[in-house]
Amino acid sequence: MTIHGAQRPFSLGLSTTALSLGAALNPLNSSMIAVALVMLRGDFKLDVATVTWVITAFYLTSAAGQPLMGRLADRFGPKRLFTFGMALVAVTCAVAPFAGSFFLVCLARVFMALGTATAFPSAVVMVRTLSEAAKVSSTRPLARIQMASTAGAAIGPVVGGLLVSSIGWPSLFYINVPLSLLALLGVQFFAPADPPREKGRLGELIKASDLPGILAFTATLVLLLMGLLDALPGYRWLLLALAPAAAALFAWRELKAGRPFLDLRLLGRNRPLLLIYLAFAVFNGVYYIAFFGLPQLFEESAGYPANIVGLLMLPLAAVSVIATPFAARAIDRFGVRGVLIIGVITLLLGAALLGLLVLSYQVWLIVILAAALGLPYSAVSIASSQGMYASTRAEDAGVAAGILQTCRYIGAISATVLIGIFYAPGVDQTAWAWLVGSMIVLSLLALLITILWRPAAKQ
Template sequence: MSNKPRTALAVAGLSLGTALNPLNSSMIAVALVVLRADFGLDVAAVTWVVTSFYLASAAGQPVMGRLADRFGPRRMFLLGMGLVAITCALAPLAPNFALLCVARAVMALGTATAYPSAVVMVGTLAHQANVEAARPLGRLQMANTSAAAVGPVVGGLLVGFVGWESLFLVNVPLSLAALLIVARAAPPDKARERGSVAELVRDSDLPGIAGFIGALLLVMMAALNVAPDYRWPMLAGGTVLAALFAWRELRFAKPFLDLRLLGRNRPLMLVYLAFAVFSSVYYFVFFGLPQLLQEAGGYDPGVVGLLMLPLAGMSVVATPWAVAAMGRFGVRRVLLAGVVLLTVVAALMWVLTGTLAIPFVVVLTALMGIPYGTVGIASNQGMFVSTRPQDRGVAAGIYQTCRYVGAITATVMIGVFASGGVHQDSWMRMVLAMLVLCVVTFGISVFWRQQKA
């Protein structure tokens, strides 16, 4: 097989693998009511099946990126897909809800290997095919966007016709397909670090990894208010642990997260900040609009899922356009144009305070897909060009963690602005919050300049 067809096949396998994380983070939403009935749970308890996945994903992405940098992206990708296949085959047999949540967390760790590993491999694949790295990155972006948007529709069909167990089982053939395609088409890993097990353990900064995960878990659990009586102690503990983590990483010779490098790499830090704030705007719509349509509009959940599909469709259309535009105008101009368009669409969301008629909803969800695809791929490319090749795995992992931070920020803010329910008055407050966040995203993006790390 020649280089270009092999590269295209490898990118297809990588895209399939990276799509599993957003797909599983979104399609579980339609199964919550069924899980409550099957396991006899209340509303607070059943949210752990969502929380466990988000927390494991947010903590696992940078860890898996570090491992991909160190031990080889192809190896880590195949290991992650194998872990997903085994876990999802066994998850429907879980005898209780606690083990089901554990299975979701393990599945999240497996899917978390895909994106950072894929980003590391993109450079080699693009070089082999003699194309810009933005092209395969754009395909990864389209796969992630489409999977997240169609998740509620796919989940609704699976749960309705088969049951909640199918949400796990569907991942078995998908992860095996990704594994086999990448094993066949992706280039072998270059020589990475070698040495005894003791040396690898000593140099892997296990205390740093533990501190990072612990701080992230505590802060996010406090933000999600998963244990109301311990919210503030968890936040305080997470803050202290984060400070200790930063202190250690600045002094350790081979840190898991090189804070000294991040301190010197201003473009990368700006990409992270802008993408986290941008993600909070997107997830305001992704999580808030379906609730508005159901509670205030009285639409059936299946109809709401279909009304969200234009977002995925337009983001898929916008992504290759943005890739071509970056080649002509540069990453920064495309990024700024996308943020400006995001602000305009967020302002147009005000229309829904007066009407929830289907034509208006379809137009607005479609319009939101354009800046989502544009800013998403521009931020992704900005991260790529701001990072040294040997650091792209962990950089991509942290990039994905920024997405989850934005998602969690949006859900917390929705709870604050819509504590009495998601209706048109509370939607007005959410639109104002989105506009403020858009201005912040633009302000951060203005200072970004493309340069090699």
């Protein structure tokens, strides 16, 4: 397989930059919409529960869509899928601001989620060819892609706040048009060429795609996540009860299918990959308790205004971004397992130190604690991506990367559930103490899983 423009000295850098830009769009759009909720409520005359569907629709589609897009990248080529996804984002975001109803806005967010969900799995599939052609470790391009994803989530509220305050909520769609087109053009010119696509009649291709398995998988995730999010008040326990039934149907279908969407037998034998998924979901549960819980604590209990709270949280995201390249170099030197264990131990220490906020809300203390939590995020994120990459067959890299991203969403949503439980009586230092205890327990669980993990191949 050749790389377009292989004679260019920066083909690896340019293609990785384009892939990174595309990978940043999903977390960017999942976070910056939060600052537009008040304006959307006013423009469309909505209540608080209804307006949150603009977030819920994106989360559900992203969580369910990532593995699906990964499987499509494996089957039909990552470059084709990435290009299609970025084109879908550009077209959707160009027309979404003209939506005349809130339903159409939510529908546009669904298409945005589908388009941006193509990026990370496609990028992981292409990394193998890129790193082999450039004769460099795969940790280098993976680190850049992970850093872009982290940066997207981190700067989302800041970028969103500037755009909404100066232009309005439609600007959150418009900004995606040039970004997605830049990513599309960069991949077209500098990314690896896809292998020949599968050929055959449309009916045969659809049959071979295991649509029943895809639908059962999607139903399982949607029921589970809607139940955890309490997206339909009054039906939470029904949704959570239906999720295992859908999961059983999915398992039965995949074990029966000749060409399953997700090979459960192979996955069941791949203990390293399963442990990476589990550890990553638990880790993100800890991280997002801090990411979502601290701003509410600072604003409602400490009394800091919203703009100051944003600045107080910035060190967490900034350190995460800055430390990622160093974590990648550490993987090359000490291996994935070593960095994972150190990262989770640091997470445990950071979670325990957050208990100091029960005693004081001093700015200097908040800044130090937030920055300290950014270190384990960078280490565990890049090490988990590399561990997943090394534990997966080349032909399954896309769907494996998609499931890893779904684990991130499951961890984040689980964190919001815990925050809702402990903050329900009131947002104060007592409630935060209970959340810190939850973070410590989850960190210990993540550490146990990480210690049990062994790489499937030499790192």
